[in-house]
Every structure is written in structure tokens, then in C-alpha cells.
Amino acid sequence: MARITMREAISQALWEEMERDPKVFIMGEEVGLWGGTYAVTKGFYDHFGADRVRDTPIAEAAIIGGAIGAALTGLRPVAELMTINFAFSAFDHIVNQAAKMHMMFGGQMVLPLVIRAVGGGGRQLGATHSQTPDAIFAHFPGLKVVAPGTPADAKGLLKAAIRSQDPLLFIEHATLYQTRGEVPEGDYIVPIGKSTVARPGKDVTIVTYSKMLEISLKAAETLAKEGIEAEIVDLRSLRPLDMDPVIESFKKTNRAVVVEEGWKSFGIGSEIAARIYEEAFDYVDAPVKRVAQTEVPLPYNHTLEQMMLPKVEDVISAVKEVL
Amino acid sequence: MAEIVAMPKLGFDMAEGTLVRWVIAEGGEVTKGAVLAEIETDKATVEVESSAGGILYRQLVAEGTAVPVGTPIAVIAAPGEEVKDLPETGLEAEGAVPVAAVEEKKAPDEKTGAAESAGQKAEAPEVPAAQPAQVAPEGGALRASPLARRIAQENNLNLNQVTGTGPSGRITRKDVEKALLGAPAVVTPAAAPLRPVTAAATLPAPSWEPGAPVPADERQPIAKLRSIIGRRMVESKQQVPHFYITSAYDVAPLMELRKQINLQLPEESKLSVNDFIIKAAALTLRQFPNINASLTDKEIVRHGHVNIGVAVAMDSGLMTVVCKDADQKPLRTISQEVRDMAVRARAGKVRPDDIEGSTFSISNLGMFDVEHFVAIINPPEAAILAVGSAQNVPVVIDGEVKVGMRMKATLSADHRITDGAEAARFMQALAGFIENPLRLML
Numbered sequence: 001m002a003r004i005t006m007r008e009a010i011s012q013a014l015w016e017e018m019e020r021d022p023k024v025f026i027m028g029e030e031v032g033l034w035g036g037t038y039a040v041t042k043g044f045y046d047h048f049g050a051d052r053v054r055d056t057p058i059a060e061a062a063i064i065g066g067a068i069g070a071a072l073t074g075l076r077p078v079a080e081l082m083t084i085n086f087a088f089s090a091f092d093h094i095v096n097q098a099a100k101m102h103m104m105f106g107g108q109m110v111l112p113l114v115i116r117a118v119g120g121g122g123r124q125l126g127a128t129h130s131q132t133p134d135a136i137f138a139h140f141p142g143l144k145v146v147a148p149g150t151p152a153d154a155k156g157l158l159k160a161a162i163r164s165q166d167p168l169l170f171i172e173h174a175t176l177y178q179t180r181g182e183v184p185e186g187d188y189i190v191p192i193g194k195s196t197v198a199r200p201g202k203d204v205t206i207v208t209y210s211k212m213l214e215i216s217l218k219a220a221e222t223l224a225k226e227g228i229e230a231e232i233v234d235l236r237s238l239r240p241l242d243m244d245p246v247i248e249s250f251k252k253t254n255r256a257v258v259v260e261e262g263w264k265s266f267g268i269g270s271e272i273a274a275r276i277y278e279e280a281f282d283y284v285d286a287p288v289k290r291v292a293q294t295e296v297p298l299p300y301n302h303t304l305e306q307m308m309l310p311k312v313e314d315v316i317s318a319v320k321e322v323l
Numbered sequence: 324m325a326e327i328v329a330m331p332k333l334g335f336d337m338a339e340g341t342l343v344r345w346v347i348a349e350g351g352e353v354t355k356g357a358v359l360a361e362i363e364t365d366k367a368t369v370e371v372e373s374s375a376g377g378i379l380y381r382q383l384v385a386e387g388t389a390v391p392v393g394t395p396i397a398v399i400a401a402p403g404e405e406v407k408d409l410p411e412t413g414l415e416a417e418g419a420v421p422v423a424a425v426e427e428k429k430a431p432d433e434k435t436g437a438a439e440s441a442g443q444k445a446e447a448p449e450v451p452a453a454q455p456a457q458v459a460p461e462g463g464a465l466r467a468s469p470l471a472r473r474i475a476q477e478n479n480l481n482l483n484q485v486t487g488t489g490p491s492g493r494i495t496r497k498d499v500e501k502a503l504l505g506a507p508a509v510v511t512p513a514a515a516p517l518r519p520v521t522a523a524a525t526l527p528a529p530s531w532e533p534g535a536p537v538p539a540d541e542r543q544p545i546a547k548l549r550s551i552i553g554r555r556m557v558e559s560k561q562q563v564p565h566f567y568i569t570s571a572y573d574v575a576p577l578m579e580l581r582k583q584i585n586l587q588l589p590e591e592s593k594l595s596v597n598d599f600i601i602k603a604a605a606l607t608l609r610q611f612p613n614i615n616a617s618l619t620d621k622e623i624v625r626h627g628h629v630n631i632g633v634a635v636a637m638d639s640g641l642m643t644v645v646c647k648d649a650d651q652k653p654l655r656t657i658s659q660e661v662r663d664m665a666v667r668a669r670a671g672k673v674r675p676d677d678i679e680g681s682t683f684s685i686s687n688l689g690m691f692d693v694e695h696f697v698a699i700i701n702p703p704e705a706a707i708l709a710v711g712s713a714q715n716v717p718v719v720i721d722g723e724v725k726v727g728m729r730m731k732a733t734l735s736a737d738h739r740i741t742d743g744a745e746a747a748r749f750m751q752a753l754a755g756f757i758e759n760p761l762r763l764m765l
Contacts, residue, residue, distance in 0.1 A: 254470050254496060285470040285496045286489065 001184055007177040009151035010116075011040050013158040014078065016187070018048055021076060024162055027054040028063060028080030028116075037082050038118060038177055064090035064115065068098050068167075071113040076162060084117035084171060085129050087137070098167040099142035113167040114158075119147070120173040120211050120261055121309055127297035130305070132262035134210075135271070137169050138238035144168040145238040146192055149213030151181035153236055156190025164192060173211040173261075193240035197249065201231035204319050205249040207272050208259040209235040212291075212310060216259050219315035230319060238268065246272065247279050254285035255322040259315055264292035286322040291315055325406045326375035328397040330390040333364050333679040339391045340364045347379045353399055360396070363547065367642055367668075369675045375399045383412050467494035474499045486536040502538075548640040559702050564738040567697050570750040574713045575728040577760040588655075597633070597687045598658040600710055600732075602763045603756035605629045605649035608683055611749045613741055615682050617703040623740055632681030632701060635665045642668045643701060645681040654763060685710060695731035706736040706746070730757075 004012070018024045025048075026032075026041060032055040035042035045053045056063050060081060067079035081087050087094060098111055121130035138145040144166050148154040154172070161168045198213060199220055208216045213234050220230040231249045235241065250256050256276055258269035269290030276288055294308040330340055340362040347359055358370040359379065373379075380400035384390050395410040467475070467482050471494045475482045478499075485502045487494035545553070577599055585593040608615040612625040629650040632643040644664035646657055664677045686698045687710040698709035711731045718727030732753070736746045756762050 254468075281469050282473040283470050285468040286493075 001182040003180050004151060004183050005177060006151040006154050006179050007038065007040055009155040009183045010158055010172065013155045014041065015044070017159055017162045018052065023074065024076045024078065025052040025054065026078050026080065027056055027067060029056055029058055029082050031055060031080050036080070060086045060089040061093055064093040064098070067113055067115070068093060068111065071111045072109050076112045078114045078116060078162060081115060081117040083129050084119040084133060085131050087117055094137070094169070095140045095143065099140045102166070103142060110165045111167045112165050114161045114170055115168070116170045116172060118174050119171045120175060121298045121305060122175050124300055124302055124305060126300045130298045132293065134171055134238055134262055135267045142167070143239065144192060145171065146236065147171040147210040147238065148236060149210050149234050151179060152183045153190055155183050156188045157192060157236065160189050160192050171210065176211055176214070179214065193237045193242050195233055195235045195242040195245045197231060197245055198234040199230065199232040201229035203229045203253055204231070204322060205246065205253045205256040206230050206232045206259060206315065206319070207235065207246050207256060208232065209238070210261065212259040212261050215310060215312055216315055218312045219319065222312065222316055223319055228319065228323065243275050243279065246276065250276055250280050251283045254283050257289045257291060257315065257318045257322060259291040259310060261293055261310060263295050264290050265295065267292055289318040289322050291318045325380065325404065326377070326399040327395045327410055328359060328371070328374055328399060330362070330392050330394050330396050331371060331675060332392040333369060333675045337364055337392055339389050341389045342384050342386060342396060343368060344386055345382055349379055349382055351379045353377055353379050367673050367678055368671070369673060373399060377401050380404070380406050381409060383410065466492055468496065470496050471499045478503055484538040484541060486538060488536065546639055552640050555702065556699050559699050563700050563702060565700060565735050566738050566743060566746070567733055567735055568743065568746045568750050569695060569731055569733040570754065571729045571731045572754055572757045573727060574730040574757060577757060578713060578728055580760045592655065592659060594654055594658050596689055596713060597685070597710070598654055598661065599760060599763060600685060600687065600757070601631050601633065601646055601649050601657050601661070602654055603753055604683065604685060604708055605631055606756055606763070607749060607753045609650045610752055611745070613745060614706050614736065614749050616705045616740055617682070618705070618737065618740055619703065626682040628680070628682060630680045630682045632684035633661050634684065634686040635668045637669050642673065642678065643681060643684055644668055644673070644677050645679060647680065683707070689713060689730070695733055697733045698735050700735050700737055705740040706734055709733045709735065
């Protein structure tokens with residue numbers, strides 16, 4: 001198995017799906033001639049041509065609106081948003097149109113639309129370009145929300161997303177593109193809506209996803225040296241949310257920490273904690289602890305920015321608090 | 324025509340009962356046999372049934388009043404009837420003390436430690452300052468995780484007796500597991516033998532940590548039944564000159580006969596060893612009227628009826644239910660009656676008839692693997708029989724040691740009524756029935 005970066009894994013998935021299905025095409029800002037802001041689609045323009053790798057104006061509403069139209073007419077668009085922060089410009093198209101059309105019109109049409117969006121902070125892009133609004137999008141029924149934490153999951157989930165009949169937001173973390181990992185070659189599919197145990201343990205359950213998986217795994221390594229074995233559940237998909245591995249793990253450990261990069265209030269951790277209390281109340285031995293970003297607009301200053309984002313030490317101390 | 328309901332006499336020695344609660348209000352419709360009120364006697368809380376149908380015309384005594392036996396407590400009249408001459412209870416003139424009312428008023432103060440006045444506060448028990456949150460009343464501010472609560476419940480563990488070591492003194496799984504595996508003192512008396520807490524729980528290495536937290540002392544108010552038992556037993560042990568006779572009976576034939584009989588009976592009506600003892604004692608008492616007797620101030624009353632009181636253990640204490648005329652009843656009737664009364668007693672639904680009129684008592688601890696013990700006489704009775712377990716023991720038969728089945732029983736008798744020789748003859752005669760159990764069937 002090849003050890004490749006997440007950037008390469010995503011690129012591979014796109015390439016393979018475009019080769020496999022001529023209905024798959026890409027549209028977005030700088031995706032064509034430039035090869036993508038994060039260089040994911042480098043070489044695609046030359047290989048697949050301008051029809052299937054379409055550069056668009058800097059107009060997110062137009063990108064998503066156009067992609068919805070293309071999906072309704074039978075194509076399989078993969079629309080790229082340079083950052084998820086720009087999805088707010090296309091918010092109505094995403095949550096009011098794409099998420100609702102299939103059910104609102106009695107299932108007359110399907111919307112096989114994938115929106116790739118780059119999320120997360122830590123790259124000094126300022127408060128308006130560094131957010132993690134994943135929970136906002138996961139709130140809406142009708143829109144799948146997927147956020148991989150490893151290169152292999154990125155490839156497998158993106159291929160599954162492109163083949164899905166539903167509108168789907170695929171969130172790639174800006175600081176994970178360089179992360180390397182074993183990625184199966186060829187047609188590797190990871191089903192959407194399946195959480196997975198990323199690290200087995202017995203003392204505490206850490207529930208996380210995306211970039212925070214990396215942080216949690218590092219925290220678990222340190223904790224293991226102190227004799228604390230954390231079990232890490234990677235959600236991978238926020239909607240549909242697969243709680244089974246979480247509940248199963250919690251029933252074993254009776255303690256949980258949820259680690260997310262977004263803000264705590266009304267966030268992923270709130271949802272997971274509530275579900276644990278609802279589904280495993282009699283197994284609760286300590287309150288579920290949430291680790292999240294400090295509730296301020298993320299500063300530009302590097303030191304301040306790093307202070308606000310969840311760190312390995314935050315996870316370690318949260319684990320120790322629930323033990 | 325108006326009917327007077329009086330405080331019933333529910334035992335030979337019952338002088339008065341406290342009317343705890345009126346079940347039917349004045350003006351309420353009453354059928355014959357309907358429960359009018361609840362009264363508390365020395366032995367139990369029982370229900371008073373109406374002797375007539377009609378309207379409860381008047382309640383003659385207030386709730387909480389101690390009422391002498393035979394005193395009118397209620398008037399039942401026909402609907403629309405005017406009753407002119409209401410009976411006098413004479414209670415007010417004698418300054419009857421509403422016992423229960425006083426006690427009920429005091430109880431909440433003792434629980435919370437709160438008091439209305441400084442004078443009362445001085446009487447309230449001190450709550451040790453060192454006791455943390457876990458002494459809070461049930462359902463109150465006791466801090467325990469849901470998991471800890473569940474494990475405690477499954478293992479019949481009282482969380483009030485567990486020390487929490489979590490944040491703010493919260494009791495967590497760790498604390499409960501430690502309590503379950505640790506000192507048996509933290510387990511409530513009714514608890515079943517310890518079971519593994521969860522599949523994951525394993526027995527820790529034996530350890531002792533100096534200064535490790537131990538459960539705080541628990542202070543419980545003395546319940547009514549407990550205090551009655553205490554008072555009566557002190558009275559009996561101090562005033563009645565007890566003497567004791569112990570005999571060992573060969574119960575192999577009885578056990579064999581019981582086995583044979585029970586093979587023929589459905590599960591719910593199988594005979595207990597005690598049923599045989601009741602019958603045997605009753606038949607023996609018929610031959611010993613001086614032991615089936617009570618002592619009053621002036622005379623010894625030799626009872627015509629042989630009514631056997633059977634001690635029933637309950638969570639809240641001990642109660643004696645009475646099998647009437649046990650010398651005349653078939654074993655299966657005795658068994659069924661005692662079983663029914665014990666169930667009612669444990670459910671707190673004992674009837675006056677269940678507990679009144681015993682002339683002799685039996686306390687059987689045989690089911691607890693007890694070799695033998697001595698019991699305290701239940702006044703004013705002359706004697707009580709304490710029965711141990713049937714056990715396989717070495718016995719000498721024809722000069723050889725063999726395995727025999729023996730059961731020891733000890734008679735406690737009142738020396739003011741009877742003497743050692745008579746009591747010993749009673750025990751000998753009892754052997755005639757216990758060791759020849761077919762005689763119990765004839």
C-alpha cells in the first residue's frame with residue numbers, strides 16, 4: 001500500500017471517479033488552469049479538458065447554483081469552495097435548495113452533488129477564513145456532511161460521496177493536506193455514515209473527527225505512557241451520524257471527551273454528549289467533557305491563533321478531568 | 324338504628340390502641356366490613372372494620388388519640404337518621420394524649436435537623452459536621468453518577484453509606500465497586516450475597532490503605548415497631564423469670580414424611596418443617612394446660628384454645644402471627660394460614676385477627692443454619708419454643724456412631740407459672756409427636 005498525502009489521496013479519488021464516469025465534472029475557483037488553490041486538481045485540466053474542469057467566477061452562489069442545476073439534469077458535479085467560509089455566500093443554495101429539493105418535490109429528482117470545501121484554522125488566514133462551521137451544515141436534514149481525518153478515509157469517502165445520489169458537503173481540513181498515510185490503491189470505497197474506532201482503549205472514549213483526530217491520537221499516545229488507554233472513535237460523517245461505535249465504546253469506558261475544532265456552543269460535542277446521555281444514561285460515570293475552540297473570532301496572530309485552537313494538552317487535561 | 328363501633332381488643336394484653344387515621348370521613352357511606360380507620364397497637368398497625376352498614380354519623384375520637392379498648396370510637400347511622408344521645412368517650416376528661424400526633428410532628432424536625440424554636444433545636448440530634456454530602460436524604464443532594472446508582476441498585480447497596488471520591492464528593496463506579504468488594508458493613512442487612520458488579524469487574528488484590536475513606540456512621544430514628552419490640556422485650560426479660568430446657572429431636576422420620584407429602588403438593592402449598600412443629604407443639608400443649616397459659620395480676624389463666632403465635636421476620640422488625648386452634652387443624656390448613664398471614668404481615672396488611680390471641684409462641688430460625696438458640700417469652704404467655712436447624716450429626720445407636728438427623732429446640736418458660744420438671748415433661752411429650760410424625764396426621 002502506498003504512503004501518500006491526503007492531497008494526493010483526494011486527487012486520486014477525483015481522478016479515478018472522473019475516469020470511471022464521464023458524468024463527473026469539477027467546477028470552482030482556480031480549479032482548472034491553476035490546478036486548485038490547494039493543488040488538488042493539478043493536471044486535471046490538461047487531462048480531462050475545460051468542459052470537465054471548469055473555472056468559475058469568484059461567485060460561490062453561482063458555483064453552487066450551477067452545480068445544483070447540473071446535478072438535476074443528470075450530471076455529477078464536484079463543486080469546490082476555496083474555503084468553507086465562502087459557503088455562507090451560497091448558504092441559501094446549499095441548505096434551502098440542494099438539501100430540500102429531493103424530499104420537497106416528492107422524490108421526482110435526485111441531486112448527486114458533491115461540494116468540496118476547505119475548512120479549519122491554524123494557517124493565519126484570519127477570522128473570516130478560518131472557521132469550522134461543520135455543525136451548522138450538519139444541522140440540516142437532506143444534506144450529508146463528511147469530514148475525513150486520514151488520507152485513506154479521504155479517498156474512500158470522496159469516492160463514495162461522488163457515487164452518492166444525495167447532496168453532500170465534503171469538508172477537507174486545510175492543515176491535513178500534507179498528512180501522510182497508507183492509502184489502498186484502486187477502487188477503495190469507505191461507506192458514508194459509519195463511525196470507526198481509530199484507536200482501541202478501555203479507560204475513556206474520545207469522540208472526534210477530521211483534524212482533531214490527529215490531535216486526539218497524539219494525546220492518546222501521551223496518556224498511554226501514563227497508563228491511561230483512550231479509545232478514539234472517528235465520526236468521519238456528521239450526517240448521517242453513526243453513534244453505534246460511540247455508545248458501544250462508552251458502555252465500556254463510562255467516560256467520554258468530545259474533541260472538535262469548532263466552537264463549543266451548539267456544536268458537535270453538544271450533540272454527541274446529548275446522544276450519550278439519551279442512549280447510555282445508566283452507563284454515565286462522569287459528565288461528558290467537550291474540548292473545542294475558544295469562543296472568539298479566531299485571531300490572525302500566530303501565537304494567539306494557536307492558543308484558541310484545541311491542543312493536545314487540552315485533550316489530555318480533559319481526559320484526566322473525566323477519569 | 325345507630326350502631327356504636329368501639330376500639331377492638333386485638334390481644335389478651337391489649338389495653339389501648341392509637342387511632343392513627345380515619346379512612347372514612349364523617350358523613351361518608353359505610354358498608355358492613357368496610358375499613359373505617361387504622362389503629363396502631365403494641366404489635367402492629369391494623370384496620371378497624373365497620374360492624375354495620377350506613378353512614379359514618381360521627382367520629383368520636385380524633386386522629387392520633389390513644390383509645391382504651393372498648394371505648395366507642397364511631398357511630399354508624401342509617402341515612403338521614405338523627406342520633407340524639409351520642410356516647411361519651413371520656414377521653415377528654417382523662418386528658419388522653421394524642422401520641423401519634425406528637426410523634427409525627429417531631430419526626431420531620433429530627434430528619435432535617437431544622438427546628439422551629441431554640442428549645443426544639445436542642446433536642447434535635449446533632450448532625451456531625453464532618454459528614455459530607457453523601458448523608459443527604461434519598462433523592463436529595465446525594466451526588467452519584469448514573470452508573471454508580473445503577474450498580475448500587477443492582478447490588479442492593481445503600482449509596483448513603485458509600486463515600487464519594489469524585490469531583491464534589493460524587494460517588495462513581497470506582498467508589499461503588501470498592502464498597503461492594505470491601506467492608507461488608509456498607510451492605511444493607513437485606514442484601515443478597517455479593518455478586519460481581521459488572522462483567523468487567525475483577526477482584527482486586529487484597530490491600531489495605533491506612534486512612535482510606537470509610538463510610539460515615541449512620542443514624543436512624545427508631546421506628547414505631549422497633550421501639551415496641553424493644554419495650555416489650557425489656558419488660559419480658561426484666562420481669563419474667565425465664566428458665567430454659569433444650570432437647571434434641573430425631574427428625575429423620577419427619578423430614579422423610581415431609582418429603583413424601585410435598586411430592587404430592589403443588590409448589591405454593593408445600594409444607595414447611597415449622598408447620599409440623601406448630602402442629603406438634605399444639606397437640607402437646609393440649610396435654611399441658613399449665614404451659615398453654617398466661618399470668619395476670621391475681622391468677623394463672625389456662626387457655627381453652629391452643630393458639631400458636633409464629634414469629635415472622637420482616638424488614639422493619641418482628642411480628643407474631645397467630646394460628647388459632649392449631650391442635651385441631653390439619654397440617655395443610657395450618658401451613659396455608661401461616662403462609663397467608665406471613666405474606667400479609669410482610670406487606671404491612673396484617674389483620675387484627677392475624678395477630679391476636681396467641682397462647683404460646685414458636686420462633687424458628689432453622690432456615691438460617693442455626694444449631695439452637697433461646698427466645699424471649701412473649702408476655703403474658705407462659706413459654707416460647709425456639710427451634711434450630713435439622714442437621715446431620717454423629718449419633719450413637721446401639722453402641723455405634725452413625726449419622727443421624729437431629730433438630731434442637733429450646734423452651735423458654737416463665738418460672739412463675741411452671742417449673743423445670745413440667746417443662747421437661749413437655750419437651751419429652753413433644754418428642755412423641757416430632758419423632759413420630761404420623762401422629763400429626765391422625
